[in-house]
Amino acid sequence: MDQQGFISPMLGALKPRKTIRSFSLDQDIFGIVLQGNLEVIMDNDVQIYAKHDMFSIRGSHLFEIHSGDAGAEYLFTFKTNHLHTS
Numbered sequence: 001m002d003q004q005g006f007i008s009p010m011l012g013a014l015k016p017r018k019t020i021r022s023f024s025l026d027q028d029i030f031g032i033v034l035q036g037n038l039e040v041i042m043d044n045d046v047q048i049y050a051k052h053d054m055f056s057i058r059g060s061h062l063f064e065i066h067s068g069d070a071g072a073e074y075l076f077t078f079k080t081n082h083l084h085t086s
Contacts, residue, residue: 006030009077014038014067021064029057031076037068 012031014020031054038049042063049055057063059079 006077006079009075011073011075013073014065014071016067016069016071018067018071019064021062023062026059027078027080028059029076029078031055031074034073034075036070036072038072038074039066039068040064041066 011034014036033049033051033053033055035051037051038055040047040049040055040057040063042057042061047055055074
């Protein structure tokens with residue numbers, strides 16, 4: 001992933017039926033579910049990811065992540081978008 005510009009891999013965990021609401025600023029987020037299920041909501045689109053599924057969140061978007069009944073563990077990393085307009 002570092003060859004594609006992704007940095008700072010981190011391990012995340014959510015207790016059962018918890019929600020994260022965030023804004024990804026200028027960073028794309030890429031991750032993989034290690035345990036449990038994640039529901040990712042972005043632009044009114046809902047995607048459900050299970051163990052070993054990969055997910056991505058485009059930069060500059062509001063998003064929500066919900067854990068399932070058993071909670072969730074996931075590994076994620078960031079890629080900064082350097083989009084400059086003149």
